[in-house]
Amino acid sequence: MSLLEVKGLRRDYGALRAVDDVSFELDAGTILGFIGPNGAGKSTTMRILATLDAPTQGEVLLDGRSLVDAPDQARPLIGYMPDRYGTYDDVTVWEFLDFFARAYGLKGALRRQRVASVMDFTGLHPLKDKLTSALSKGMKQRVALGRTLLHDPKLLILDEPADGLDPRARIELRELLRALADQGKAVLISSHILTELAEICDTCAIIEQGRLLATGNVAELLARSSGNGAELLVRLAVGAEGDAAYARAERLLLEQPGIGQVTQEAGGLRVRLTLEPGSTLAQVDEAAARLLAVLVMAGVPVCAFSHRSLNLEDAFMTVTKGRVA
Numbered sequence: 214m215s216l217l218e219v220k221g222l223r224r225d226y227g228a229l230r231a232v233d234d235v236s237f238e239l240d241a242g243t244i245l246g247f248i249g250p251n252g253a254g255k256s257t258t259m260r261i262l263a264t265l266d267a268p269t270q271g272e273v274l275l276d277g278r279s280l281v282d283a284p285d286q287a288r289p290l291i292g293y294m295p296d297r298y299g300t301y302d303d304v305t306v307w308e309f310l311d312f313f314a315r316a317y318g319l320k321g322a323l324r325r326q327r328v329a330s331v332m333d334f335t336g337l338h339p340l341k342d343k344l345t346s347a348l349s350k351g352m353k354q355r356v357a358l359g360r361t362l363l364h365d366p367k368l369l370i371l372d373e374p375a376d377g378l379d380p381r382a383r384i385e386l387r388e389l390l391r392a393l394a395d396q397g398k399a400v401l402i403s404s405h406i407l408t409e410l411a412e413i414c415d416t417c418a419i420i421e422q423g424r425l426l427a428t429g430n431v432a433e434l435l436a437r438s439s440g441n442g443a444e445l446l447v448r449l450a451v452g453a454e455g456d457a458a459y460a461r462a463e464r465l466l467l468e469q470p471g472i473g474q475v476t477q478e479a480g481g482l483r484v485r486l487t488l489e490p491g492s493t494l495a496q497v498d499e500a501a502a503r504l505l506a507v508l509v510m511a512g513v514p515v516c517a518f519s520h521r522s523l524n525l526e527d528a529f530m531t532v533t534k535g536r537v538a
């Protein structure tokens with residue numbers, strides 16, 4: 214049995230169906246990325262899972278018990294970080310965490326121990342006497358994450374926690390989330406930053422206009438949505454031949470197996486290579502090498518050739534059509 218089971222969740226706001234028949238499961242010790250464009254229904258779903266809103270229809274089981282019927286019993290198991298979190302300006306980091314630890318009902322030595330352990334885990338100890346207003350965005354976000362951990366919840370629901378963070382703070386957040394999953398927590402994280410989620414998550418769920426379009430691990434999503442493949446960039450030293458060299462290269466490429474699309478751009482040719490679903494990265498590399506050999510042996514003046522494997526962003530763009538509720 215999964216820690217979290219979401220079954221046929223629906224949320225209507227008047228005539229608008231913000232969440233439409235959403236079902237998924239999340240196991241302890243795993244991270245699920247919830248991906249979707251603006252207005253897709255991510256925050257609405259997360260608010261329901263955090264017991265801050267009730268579904269129009271559907272069921273959510275947390276540790277086997279209905280979160281919809283008994284939200285009070287579920288709350289101690291849940292840590293929720295909304296997309297807009299506040300920190301009070303005139304309190305220190307320690308005061309902020311201690312205040313919320315009291316709100317969670319933690320008392321005496323246990324409270325002190327939980328606040329200290331959360332500050333250790335999030336690396337906030339050196340900043341404990343600093344005013345939260347004086348912290349950087351990355352550090353404020355750590356304080357907010359620390360707040361959600363004080364009562365040691367089993368399920369973490371984090372709504373766009375990486376939004377607005379610089380690359381270093383994102384990497385640090387990623388490491389913290391992985392450590393939390395290793396401790397056995399189930400983590401649900403939403404984001405627009407698709408490539409970030411690919412590195413962070415065990416599985417992903419793509420949502421658009423309230424409906425789940427695809428779920429699975431990143432490799433499965435790729436295989437299902439676009440097939441394994443790569444995008445090649447080919448630049449030519451055209452010399453006297455001019456644009457005819459590009460036309461020649463394009464014709465040659467389109468004759469090769471697995472080439473679905475070739476577009477000419479200012480920087481060269483952008484080529485979509487699609488392999489059998491389930492192909493390995495090594496097979497993608499080999500196919501790219503074969504194409505380069507074909508071009509060179511045909512006398513095409515290739516001066517730059519690069520390829521990148523398709524990633525979650527490509528899967529997302531293929532699966533969603535850019536529709537926003």
Ligand SMILES: Nc1ncnc2c1ncn2[C@@H]1O[C@H](COP(=O)(O)OP(=O)(O)OP(=O)(O)O)[C@@H](O)[C@H]1O
Binds near residue numbers: 229250252254256258
């Ligand atoms: N309280 C509300 N009343 C009416 N409509 C709402 C309410 N909350 C959300 N919506 C609508 O429900 C849809 C889903 O919104 P939601 O905030 O869940 O999307 P999201 O995927 O989190 O988007 P974003 O990435 O922009 O935060 C949107 O069309 C939104 O306008």
